[in-house]
Amino acid sequence: MNVLVINCGSSSLKYQLIDSLKEEVLAKGLCERIGIEGSQIVYQKAGGEKETTVAPMPTHTEAIGMVLDALQNEKTGVIKSLDEIGAVGHRIVHGGEKFAESTVITDEVIEAIKECNELAPLHNPANLIGIDACREHMPGTPMVAVFDTAFHQTMPEKAYLYGLPYEYYEKYGVRRYGFHGTSHNYVSHRMAEFLGKNIEDMKIIVCHLGNGASVSAVMNGKCVDTSMGLTPLEGLIMGTRSGDIDPAIVEFIAKKENLDIDGVMDVLNKKSGVAGMSGISSDFRDLEAAEEEGNEAAIRTLRAYEYRVAKYIGAYTAAMNGVDAIAFTAGVGENGPVTRTGVCSYLGYLGVKIDEEANQRRGADNLISTKDSKVAVCVIPTNEELAIARETLRLVR
Ligand code: ADP
Numbered sequence: 001m002n003v004l005v006i007n008c009g010s011s012s013l014k015y016q017l018i019d020s021l022k023e024e025v026l027a028k029g030l031c032e033r034i035g036i037e038g039s040q041i042v043y044q045k046a047g048g049e050k051e052t053t054v055a056p057m058p059t060h061t062e063a064i065g066m067v068l069d070a071l072q073n074e075k076t077g078v079i080k081s082l083d084e085i086g087a088v089g090h091r092i093v094h095g096g097e098k099f100a101e102s103t104v105i106t107d108e109v110i111e112a113i114k115e116c117n118e119l120a121p122l123h124n125p126a127n128l129i130g131i132d133a134c135r136e137h138m139p140g141t142p143m144v145a146v147f148d149t150a151f152h153q154t155m156p157e158k159a160y161l162y163g164l165p166y167e168y169y170e171k172y173g174v175r176r177y178g179f180h181g182t183s184h185n186y187v188s189h190r191m192a193e194f195l196g197k198n199i200e201d202m203k204i205i206v207c208h209l210g211n212g213a214s215v216s217a218v219m220n221g222k223c224v225d226t227s228m229g230l231t232p233l234e235g236l237i238m239g240t241r242s243g244d245i246d247p248a249i250v251e252f253i254a255k256k257e258n259l260d261i262d263g264v265m266d267v268l269n270k271k272s273g274v275a276g277m278s279g280i281s282s283d284f285r286d287l288e289a290a291e292e293e294g295n296e297a298a299i300r301t302l303r304a305y306e307y308r309v310a311k312y313i314g315a316y317t318a319a320m321n322g323v324d325a326i327a328f329t330a331g332v333g334e335n336g337p338v339t340r341t342g343v344c345s346y347l348g349y350l351g352v353k354i355d356e357e358a359n360q361r362r363g364a365d366n367l368i369s370t371k372d373s374k375v376a377v378c379v380i381p382t383n384e385e386l387a388i389a390r391e392t393l394r395l396v397r
Contacts, residue, residue, distance in 0.1 A: 001086035001396075002026065002079065003389040004071075006064075008090070008130025010122060011035055013063050017071055017078060017085070018389040025385075026078040027071060031063040039063075043070040045078055060126075064133040088134050088143040089392035091182070091384070092127045094120035095147030096173060102150065102391040105131060105143040113145065119173065119230070144392040151181030154222040159319070162229075176234075178216065178226035180208045183329065186387040187380045188218040191327045194365045195376055203320040205313055208382065209339065210330030211239040211282065215309065217316035225319050227312050233268060236312065237305050239282035242272035244308075277301040284332045284339065291338075306342030313343070317350060325376040326352070328368075334381050340368065350375050 001021060007014040016028040025046055033039040039057040044050045053070075057063045071079050079085065090105070096116040103109055110131065117124045134143060160176040161169060168174040184206045191206070192199035199221040206216050213236040216226040227235025227243075237243045245268070254264050267276075275282035278301040280290050290298035317323045326347075327333075328340050337359045344354045351374025359368040369377035 001393060002084055003392045004067075004085050004088045004134075005385045005388045005392070006088060006090050006130050006134060007385075008060060008126050008133075010126040013060060013067070013130060015067050016385045016389075018385065020086075020389045020393040023386060023389075028385075029067070029070070031057060031066060033057075034060055034063045041066045041070060043067075043076070045076050048076060051076065060129045060133040061136055064130070064137055068137055082138055082141075085138065085141060087392050087396040088138065088141055089388040090127060090131055090134070090143060090145050091148070091388055092145045093123035093148045093179065094177065095145075095149045095153075096177070097153065099145070099147045099150050100153035102144055102146040102395060104395050105145050109145060119177070142396040144388075144395045146182055146388045146391045148179045148181050149177045151185040152176075152178030152216070152223045152226050155225060159225040174230055176226070176229045178214065178223070179228045179232045180212065180214050180216075180330075181223070182384045182387045183208050183382040184214075184216040184218065184223060184226065186384065187327050187329045187382050188216075188221070190365065190380050191325055191378055192221075194367075194378060194380065195325060197324075202324045203322050204325045204327065205316050205323050206327045206329065207309055207313070207333055207343070208330045209236070209309070209328065209333035209336070212241065213238045213243075213309075213330070213332070215312040215316065217319050219320045225316055237277070237308050238273045240270050240273045240275045242268045242276075274301050274305055277304065284336055288336070288338060302339070302342065306339055307346070309339075309343045310346035313347065323350065323375055325378065327378050327380045329380050329382040334379055335362070340377075340379070344377060347375070352377060 003018050003020045005016045005018060011034045013031040017026045019026055027045045029043040031041045034057045040052055040054045042050055042052050055066060071077055092113060094116045096119055098112050113128060187206050188204045189199055191204055192202055204218040208214050212232050214226055214228045217224045233241050235243050250264050273282060274287060278287060278297045280286055280298055287298045287302055291302055332339055340359055341354060344352050353370040353373040354368055355370045366379040368379060
């Protein structure tokens with residue numbers, strides 16, 4: 001069965017058409033600048049060249065229409081009719097406490113997702129627009145919602161409660177939810193499989209280091225803690241997000257810089273992280289190049305980044321009373337041997353030993369620790385789209 005995977009943002013839409021039985025991507029791409037002048041669709045058939053077409057897309061409905069047209073295009077398309085799309089899987093950012101698992105989309109589910117909008121005001125409404133647009137074009141096709149938060153719903157109370165008045169949790173749902181759940185779930189399971197072990201008997205730490213970054217502790221196949229919180233701002237230092245800071249800094253900066261709360265939040269979300277610390281870039285390729293030239297700002301930024309990841313690994317080792325395996329994934333985790341070495345340099349006390357030759361290898365699943373390392377350290381490429389396609393297939397079958 002072919003599954004169309006949709007990841008809808010406020011002005012963008014990423015898509016992949018996946019043959020979910022063969023687990024092959026047939027075509028993929030994205031629509032950009034939806035609702036803004038100069039909107040365009042990028043389409044790439046498996047093994048083909050990327051094609052970019054500029055076309056007006058006032059709303060997501062036109063964008064989905066363009067995607068479906070591209071998939072059925074006589075020359076470069078991969079299907080003859082929409083009947084060849086068996087189901088649609090939607091990435092939904094926030095499922096609150098309502099969704100501990102993926103679910104088939106019904107009117108009731110849509111209402112329940114809307115009730116989570118307050119927790120992710122930038123993301124959830126856009127995800128819902130994507131569902132509406134797909135329903136317009138493919139009214140009879142089953143659809144599934146896969147939530148970024150769902151995998152983390154197994155966290156115990158002690159991990160998800162903040163040191164705040166309990167009534168904020170009761171009245172407003174203020175607690176740790178965690179994000180990137182689809183990736184943490186996929187990578188932890190893949191890691192166990194790769195090592196030939198049963199995830200039920202394992203203590204795993206997954207470091208998802210992309211533009212957004214988070215760490216999770218997965219014990220016996222269940223998430224017991226994760227570094228992102230009520231929102232994706234908490235935890236690691238990220239591309240442009242601050243991660244953990246003293247909450248009193250919000251007031252301090254507001255007064256010093258004469259900013260209101262939105263202004264400070266903008267700084268914490270978009271102008272901080274490695275981009276703000278270095279003044280160079282949010283992209284690790286630029287930072288690593290600057291480090292090679294001896295750039296002081298790049299050096300101190302990268303060291304602070306690695307140190308923060310290592311601190312979370314220490315914390316989660318304590319949370320699980322041990323760790324058997326550590327996985328690195330996402331853009332930086334998969335492509336940044338220097339960052340991986342930097343993080344692991346703090347883990348000698350756990351008996352972690354890195355095989356530098358293996359660490360330099362790129363590509364597929366890869367064991368980067370030595371044979372006598374007490375903890376297996378691996379690079380496991382994440383694949384959120386495939387995970388969404390699998391969930392979709394499981395639920396609509
Ligand atoms: P997201 O999905 O959160 O947007 P990704 O997981 O794609 O992010 O990660 C993007 C980041 O990965 C880039 O900003 C860059 O810092 C890093 N990255 C990508 N390729 C490389 C590379 N070859 N070397 C080092 N870092 C890389």
